[in-house]
Amino acid sequence: MSSSLDTLATNKLKDILHKLTSNKYLGVLIGTAITAVIHSSSATTVILIGLLNSHLITLNQATWIILGANIGTTVTGLMIALDLGQSAIYFCGIGLILMLSKNKLMYFGRVIVALGLIFLAMDSMSVALIPLQSSPYFIELFSKLNNPLTAIITGTIFTAMIQSSTASVGVLQTIYQKGLISFAMATNVIYGQNIGTCITALLASINGDRNSKRLTVIHILINVIGTIAFVGASYFIPFVEFIGSLTPNYMMQIAYMHTFFNIISTIILLPFDNTLIYLAYKIIPISRKEGYSANKYSCSN
Numbered sequence: 001m002s003s004s005l006d007t008l009a010t011n012k013l014k015d016i017l018h019k020l021t022s023n024k025y026l027g028v029l030i031g032t033a034i035t036a037v038i039h040s041s042s043a044t045t046v047i048l049i050g051l052l053n054s055h056l057i058t059l060n061q062a063t064w065i066i067l068g069a070n071i072g073t074t075v076t077g078l079m080i081a082l083d084l085g086q087s088a089i090y091f092c093g094i095g096l097i098l099m100l101s102k103n104k105l106m107y108f109g110r111v112i113v114a115l116g117l118i119f120l121a122m123d124s125m126s127v128a129l130i131p132l133q134s135s136p137y138f139i140e141l142f143s144k145l146n147n148p149l150t151a152i153i154t155g156t157i158f159t160a161m162i163q164s165s166t167a168s169v170g171v172l173q174t175i176y177q178k179g180l181i182s183f184a185m186a187t188n189v190i191y192g193q194n195i196g197t198c199i200t201a202l203l204a205s206i207n208g209d210r211n212s213k214r215l216t217v218i219h220i221l222i223n224v225i226g227t228i229a230f231v232g233a234s235y236f237i238p239f240v241e242f243i244g245s246l247t248p249n250y251m252m253q254i255a256y257m258h259t260f261f262n263i264i265s266t267i268i269l270l271p272f273d274n275t276l277i278y279l280a281y282k283i284i285p286i287s288r289k290e291g292y293s294a295n296k297y298s299c300s301n
Contacts, residue, residue: 004110021061024273028266031068041073042200043118045219049204049212050114059280062215063273067222067266070194074259091116135171142171143180148188148231155192160199168193169254177250184240187257191227194261198223210287214280221276226265 021027035044048065051057057065091112098109141158145151159168172193176186198220205212234240243257269276 004107004114021057021064024064024270027061027064028068028071028270031065032072035069035072041069042197044069044072045201046118046204049201049208049215052212052215053208059211059214059277060273063218063277066215066219067270070222070262071266074262088116088120091119139175139180142175142189145181145185145189151185151188152192152227155189156196159193159196168196169258173251173254176254183244183253186254187240188231190254190258190261191230194223195220195227210284214277214284217280217283218276221279222265222269225269226261229268230261
C-alpha cells in the first residue's frame, strides 16, 4: 500500500489530505470518524503508517488523527457502521480487477487490495479469538488479579499477544459479568488493553521509515501517559465509582469506562501534540538520510 500510494502521490491528493487535517481539531475529528466506520483503531494506524511512508501527511497530522482514532474505537459499539470486515473480499476483488489495467488504475487497485487484506485479517482474527471469551484458562487468569499494576500489565500483554483489543475487552466483559473481578480492577485492565493495542502499529512500522516508527512511539506515549494520569487521579477523584453508578449493565460499564478514558486522554494530550512529537524525535533521532530538517516537529498548527 505504501509503495502504491507513493506512486499516486500527486499535489492534488496532498492538498486534499492537508485540507482534511488542516488543524488539530479537524485531524481528531477525521481520526474519530474513520475509526468509527472501520471498527478498528489498529487498521487506522496501519493506514496512517502507509500515508506517512508515502509522505502524504506529516507527523503532526498523523498524531492528531491517532488521537481521534482512540476516541473512534470506543464509539463503534454505539454506532450502526459499515462492517468492512465482511466486505473485505469485495475490496480485494475490485482491487484485483483494477490491477489488470496498465495505467494509474493499477496502483489504485493495489491500494484497494491492501485495504481489503487489512480488513480481512482484522475480521478473521476477531472471529478466531471469540472462543477466548469463554476460555476457563483466561477467565481464571483475569480473576486472580489483585493489584492495579498487575492488572495493567496483564491487559497489556494479553492484548499485545492476540493483537485484538476487541477480543480482550470481550474476555474482560465476560469475567466482570460473572463477578470474578471488581470494576476498579477491570478499569486497570482497560488501561493495559489500550497500551497493548499499540503492538499492531509497532509491527506495521518495522519496515517503514523513521517517521512511521515515531508515530508508533507517539501512540504508545499517548496511552502510557493517559494510564499514569488516570491511575494517579483515581486516588483523589472517585470517577471509577461514578462511571460504575451510571448503569447496572456490566457490559455498558466497561464500555463507558473505555470511552471515558480515551476521550479524557485525548482532551488532556491534544494541547501537547508538539511535545509528544518532540519526545518521539528524542527517542528516534533524525538520521543523516533525513537531512537537517530538525525542526519538523515544531511546525505550526
